[in-house]
Amino acid sequence: MRATLKDIAEQLGVSINTVSRALRDMPDIGQETKDLVRETAARLGYRKNLAASRLRTNRSLILGMVVTDISNPVFSGMIKGVEKTCIQTSYTLMLGNSNEDSNEEAAIISNMLDHGVDGIFLVPSMRNADVLTQLEEARVPYVILQRKFTGKAANYVQSSDIKGGYLAAEHLYQLGHRSFLYVSAPMHISSARERFEGFVSYLKEKGLTESAVQIQECDGTRSGSYKVMKKWLKQHSDLKQLNATAILCFSDYVACGVYSAFAKYNLKIPQDISVVGYDNNEYSDMMLPPLTTIDIRPFKVGERASKLLLEQIDNAKTDIKPEPQEIIISPKLVVRESTGVVERGI
Numbered sequence: 001m002r003a004t005l006k007d008i009a010e011q012l013g014v015s016i017n018t019v020s021r022a023l024r025d026m027p028d029i030g031q032e033t034k035d036l037v038r039e040t041a042a043r044l045g046y047r048k049n050l051a052a053s054r055l056r057t058n059r060s061l062i063l064g065m066v067v068t069d070i071s072n073p074v075f076s077g078m079i080k081g082v083e084k085t086c087i088q089t090s091y092t093l094m095l096g097n098s099n100e101d102s103n104e105e106a107a108i109i110s111n112m113l114d115h116g117v118d119g120i121f122l123v124p125s126m127r128n129a130d131v132l133t134q135l136e137e138a139r140v141p142y143v144i145l146q147r148k149f150t151g152k153a154a155n156y157v158q159s160s161d162i163k164g165g166y167l168a169a170e171h172l173y174q175l176g177h178r179s180f181l182y183v184s185a186p187m188h189i190s191s192a193r194e195r196f197e198g199f200v201s202y203l204k205e206k207g208l209t210e211s212a213v214q215i216q217e218c219d220g221t222r223s224g225s226y227k228v229m230k231k232w233l234k235q236h237s238d239l240k241q242l243n244a245t246a247i248l249c250f251s252d253y254v255a256c257g258v259y260s261a262f263a264k265y266n267l268k269i270p271q272d273i274s275v276v277g278y279d280n281n282e283y284s285d286m287m288l289p290p291l292t293t294i295d296i297r298p299f300k301v302g303e304r305a306s307k308l309l310l311e312q313i314d315n316a317k318t319d320i321k322p323e324p325q326e327i328i329i330s331p332k333l334v335v336r337e338s339t340g341v342v343e344r345g346i
Contacts, residue, residue, distance in 0.1 A: 074279045078145055086306065118141070122144050141313050158326075170202050172276065177246040181247045183228060184217045185218065229261035242273055246339070277292065277294070279295075304329065
């Protein structure tokens, strides 16, 4: 027969409530008691009865999460942050991959709503703000991660892209760079715009203008940035006299394409040009040379978003209707070997 909370309580001589709170890692239960309860639960083969919990709480105990590219290590980091909280709170996570397609995004969300999810995390494709209307009409709590719809009030959790761009510009400027190339994802994506805005804001503080930064827009993939960079390089008759001394890449994925293009033309990083990535994904320190980048702390973004969403779910059961929150995580500059002091003029 399946072990119950009562069985654990009788074994330890404590109340069922104490056992329940210990298994939920509640702060009012001492660590020694928690450890003892968990050991006893494991020994008795206890498994939580989720069906009973759903009936008692009128919740599905399922959360949905929609990202634009599930293969991207940045989103994997966010997922891990969310999963940590899910494990602690007995929630199951349902994942969806939109491939930056607004129609797929809407279909995935519809499917999640049909499954009765208690809330949704969304990294939006930014192609259609109607996705917010879809969520609001369903009256399901949601939190948007890393991207932002201008002028739309919602719960947002993101690493500051403006600060990240600013940090990248500060680092390159201090190395002597004064002419730049920004290899961007599509500029309709808020993070692409804000990284550029942050980059330019620092340069303006130093007396430079926006014209110091060229923009080459790609689709945000490695292959897309490779094609864009090859085209840019072909515009130079002398590859040793490029009209920029440093590149900011929208992401570390984009930086991979940039590296490949430079390798094809036998150009060296950072001797011929310095490169800064963005995200600090798990491959950035394995690139040759290791990539200077901006760490957006994706695990922290996911962890904080999960706490905010659970707060929204709890508030939905009451008359409390708090104002939407915008939570900003501070990014960090990670300096490696892809950036260096300017060795040539323009």
